[in-house]
Amino acid sequence: MGVRAGISTLFLSAFYALCVFSPSPVAAAEATDPDSGLTKAKPKAAYPWKKNIVTTNFWIGQGSSSYSDTTNSASAWDEKWTKNYGGVDDPTRHEGFVPKKFAATQNPFYVALPFNDVVYPELAKKYCPWYKTPGADNRYISQCKGKWIQIMNRNGKSAYAQWQDVGPIRTDMASYVFGDARPKEFNGAGLDVSPAVAAYLGLTGLDKTHWRFVDDSEVPSGPWLTYGEEAIIYAALKQKERELADGWRPGKKVASIEAQR
Numbered sequence: 001m002g003v004r005a006g007i008s009t010l011f012l013s014a015f016y017a018l019c020v021f022s023p024s025p026v027a028a029a030e031a032t033d034p035d036s037g038l039t040k041a042k043p044k045a046a047y048p049w050k051k052n053i054v055t056t057n058f059w060i061g062q063g064s065s066s067y068s069d070t071t072n073s074a075s076a077w078d079e080k081w082t083k084n085y086g087g088v089d090d091p092t093r094h095e096g097f098v099p100k101k102f103a104a105t106q107n108p109f110y111v112a113l114p115f116n117d118v119v120y121p122e123l124a125k126k127y128c129p130w131y132k133t134p135g136a137d138n139r140y141i142s143q144c145k146g147k148w149i150q151i152m153n154r155n156g157k158s159a160y161a162q163w164q165d166v167g168p169i170r171t172d173m174a175s176y177v178f179g180d181a182r183p184k185e186f187n188g189a190g191l192d193v194s195p196a197v198a199a200y201l202g203l204t205g206l207d208k209t210h211w212r213f214v215d216d217s218e219v220p221s222g223p224w225l226t227y228g229e230e231a232i233i234y235a236a237l238k239q240k241e242r243e244l245a246d247g248w249r250p251g252k253k254v255a256s257i258e259a260q261r
Contacts, residue, residue: 046213046215047129047212047213047214048212049210049211049212050176050190050191050210050211050212051210052208052210053183053188053189053190053191053208053209053210053211054183054186054187054188054189054190054191054206054207054208055151055189055190055191055192055193055203055206055207055208055209055211056168056186056189056191056192056193056205056206057091057192057193057194057195057198057203057204057205058112058165058167058168058192058193058194059088059089059090059091059194059195060073060075060081060082060085060088060089060110060194061073061081061082061085061087061088061089061090062088062089075112075164075165075166076116076118076119076142076165076166076171077116077118077142077145077164077165077166078145078164081164081165084105084106085104085105085106086099086102086103086104086105086106087099087101087102087104089104089108089194089195090195091195091198091199094195094196094199096223097109097195097196097199097200097223098196106164107161107162107164107224108194108195108196109159109160109161109162109194109196109197109200109223109224110161110162110163110164110165110194110196110197111149111151111161111162111163111164111165111191111192111193111194111197112163112164112165112166112167112168112191112192113144113149113163113166113167113177113190113191113192114166114167114168114169114170114171114172114173114176114177114183114190115144115166115170115171115172115173115174115176115177115178116142116144116166116171116172117131117142117143117144118139118140118141118142119171119172120171120172120174121133121134121139123172123174124143124144124174126174127174127175127177127178127179128143128144128174128178129178130143130147131143144163145163145164146162146163146164147162147163147213148160148161148162148163148213148214148215148216148218148219149161149162149163149211149212149213149214150211150212150213150214150218151191151193151197151201151209151210151211152209152210152211153201153202153203153207153209154207154208154209157200157201157202159197159200159201159222159224160214160219160220160222160224161193161194161196161197161224162224165192167192168185168186168189168190168191168192169183169185169186169189170183170185173190176190187206189206191209191211196223196224200223
């Protein structure tokens with residue numbers, strides 16, 4: 001890239017940071033697309049951006065809050081979410097992007113969006129672009145759980161996370177999650193992000209972000225992949241150690257050896 005092109009790109013990035021999050025309705029309506037600073041050779045995104053969405057924070061195992069009586073010990077799609085994660089994902093007990101006291105056995109980069117395809121299959125069929133009518137055996141298995149999204153903060157920094165729960169507030173907003181509608185309840189909140197996502201992007205609650213769905217092949221390397229993989233491997237090794245320890249009975253083994261003589 002030449003010097004002139006580099007200056008142009010920096011100018012566009014700075015212009016986006018100043019304009020797209022402006023409180024002015026006109027500025028918001030005329031906001032530059034988040035990809036405008038990239039080269040024209042980049043293919044058009046398969047999924048559109050949801051721009052200037054109020055973004056709140058939540059975590060696995062969180063109790064009720066001032067705006068919701070819902071607790072997060074379970075998710076909409078996992079009755080034992082906290083147990084399956086390894087514990088409570090309390091942001092005050094993190095080391096980096098992960099819990100300090102235990103190895104999370106699921107990706108710490110997760111989000112909630114206000115739609116549940118299991119509860120509203122007809123809405124899912126109408127709006128969700130990848131939804132396929134499930135067979136009887138898969139009727140209660142979510143086709144949204146685990147889908148990747150990209151989240152961009154006001155400075156243009158992106159994190160990637162997986163859709164693992166439903167919220168904030170609503171569970172039926174297919175027209176927003178997959179369409180052009182806008183969330184209205186609780187200051188227009190339309191995205192819940194985990195402590196890892198919030199820390200990576202510097203979000204403190206009620207921030208505005210852009211987000212969009214991405215396919216697996218579009219997810220770049222980053223802590224949203226690294227931490228999850230390492231934690232799963234670490235947990236598997238620890239589980240194996242526990243199994244070996246539980247199975248180690250010196251007295252019984254000696255007796256068994258003696259019996260074979």
